[in-house]
Amino acid sequence: MKTVKINALENNVRMSTQSLLQLIEEKIEEGYTDFEINACGQHDIGGSAWSRKDGKELNFTITNPGQRVGAMARKGTNIYVNGSVPADVGWLNSGAKIIVNGDCGDTAAHCAASGKIYVSGRVGTRSGALMKFDPKFEIPQFWVLKNTGSFSFEFMGGGIAVICGYDCAGLKSVLGNRSCVGMVGGTIYCRGPIKGIASCVKVEKLNKEDKAFLTSGMKEFLSSIDKKGLADTLLDFSEWHKITPIAPDEKQKRISVKEFRETQWVEGGIFGDFIQDDLNVFDLVTTGVGRLQTPCWEKNLCINCELCLKNCPNNAITKDENNNYSSDDNKCIGCSICSVVCPKKAWTMKNNNKEIS
Numbered sequence: 524m525k526t527v528k529i530n531a532l533e534n535n536v537r538m539s540t541q542s543l544l545q546l547i548e549e550k551i552e553e554g555y556t557d558f559e560i561n562a563c564g565q566h567d568i569g570g571s572a573w574s575r576k577d578g579k580e581l582n583f584t585i586t587n588p589g590q591r592v593g594a595m596a597r598k599g600t601n602i603y604v605n606g607s608v609p610a611d612v613g614w615l616n617s618g619a620k621i622i623v624n625g626d627c628g629d630t631a632a633h634c635a636a637s638g639k640i641y642v643s644g645r646v647g648t649r650s651g652a653l654m655k656f657d658p659k660f661e662i663p664q665f666w667v668l669k670n671t672g673s674f675s676f677e678f679m680g681g682g683i684a685v686i687c688g689y690d691c692a693g694l695k696s697v698l699g700n701r702s703c704v705g706m707v708g709g710t711i712y713c714r715g716p717i718k719g720i721a722s723c724v725k726v727e728k729l730n731k732e733d734k735a736f737l738t739s740g741m742k743e744f745l746s747s748i749d750k751k752g753l754a755d756t757l758l759d760f761s762e763w764h765k766i767t768p769i770a771p772d773e774k775q776k777r778i779s780v781k782e783f784r785e786t787q788w789v790e791g792g793i794f795g796d797f798i799q800d801d802l803n804v805f806d807l808v809t810t811g812v813g814r815l816q817t818p819c820w821e822k823n824l825c826i827n828c829e830l831c832l833k834n835c836p837n838n839a840i841t842k843d844e845n846n847n848y849s850s851d852d853n854k855c856i857g858c859s860i861c862s863v864v865c866p867k868k869a870w871t872m873k874n875n876n877k878e879i880s
């Protein structure tokens with residue numbers, strides 16, 4: 524172990540971020556593995572650094588850093604920040620262990636893809652947004668002792684977040700407001716009240732596996748932030764919830780395009796507030812013999828998924844009691860959507876050899 528101390532503010536002269544990062548690179552080349560950095564708001568400390576010679580682990584102890592501490596940091600990097608950090612700590616973390624002994628600004632753990640981020644305080648808005656998981660790497664974990672700001676975990680695609688809700692008395696929601704919008708993957712465990720989260724997720728009680736995960740993970744988390752004494756409080760599972768995205772097959776049945784246009788798009792249809800329209804496209808687009816192309820259905824290929832029926836913009840497709848599909852020539856406008864959405868190519872479009880004038 525070879526240690527170097529770097530003071531990024533000397534004689535009232537602040538080292539630039541670029542100079543500091545270059546100095547760290549030089550020291551790594553010289554074989555240093557342990558860095559004690561007294562920063563002055565320099566960005567990206569601890570990120571994208573690795574020992575090219577022998578692949579030894581790198582350890583950073585940092586005070587007073589700027590944004591993106593540990594951004595894109597790799598496996599084998601250990602970062603300890605003594606104090607709070609501004610935005611983007613652990614951005615796109617790629618395997619590092621990052622401990623923040625304080626609060627984090629906005630977008631902590633944003634895009635984190637692997638590794639562990641431990642926070643002993645609160646984290647700001649949009650934290651955990653876009654976290655992801657590639658099964659080729661260790662699953663990213665993001666542990667927070669207190670709470671998150673609003674809009675957190677937006678578009679989360681994978682990974683595990685644990686929000687412990689400690690010291691949050693009086694908060695209406697330990698996830699702020701409007702969190703989890705667009706969440707499609709991953710798991711959030713949180714303790715305490717939650718309000719105003721997106722409708723695309725479900726909130727459940729913990730099962731046996733969830734409790735086992737939290738019990739084992741909590742030990743390392745609390746030990747890393749030097750709060751072992753909170754174990755009994757935080758491992759009382761009575762106030763914990765698990766949040767996961769609602770799977771596609773659990774969602775409400777799809778409605779037809781026509782129904783969507785009539786009931787959901789704009790009340791009364793587009794311009795419905797001043798144009799009375801029955802939402803049919805007759806007389807505006809050619810049907811019947813005037814169509815450029817006509818859909819043809821092949822029964823042997825059809826798996827009865829109803830996608831064509833639901834996506835036809837003019838409700839031209841029907842099916843009978845024997846699951847035979849047909850298209851009404853007087854409604855069909857030859858748009859070919861049925862042939863595009865059909866997963867089995869059961870609809871094909873016959874060209875009517877008409878010229879567009």
Ligand code: SF4
Binds near residue numbers: 840861
């Ligand atoms: S081509 Fe297919 S989707 Fe388009 S109107 Fe005709 S039946 Fe409906």
Ligand code: SF4
Binds near residue numbers: 832
């Ligand atoms: S989309 Fe294709 S497979 Fe599905 S019901 Fe229609 S024709 Fe059949």
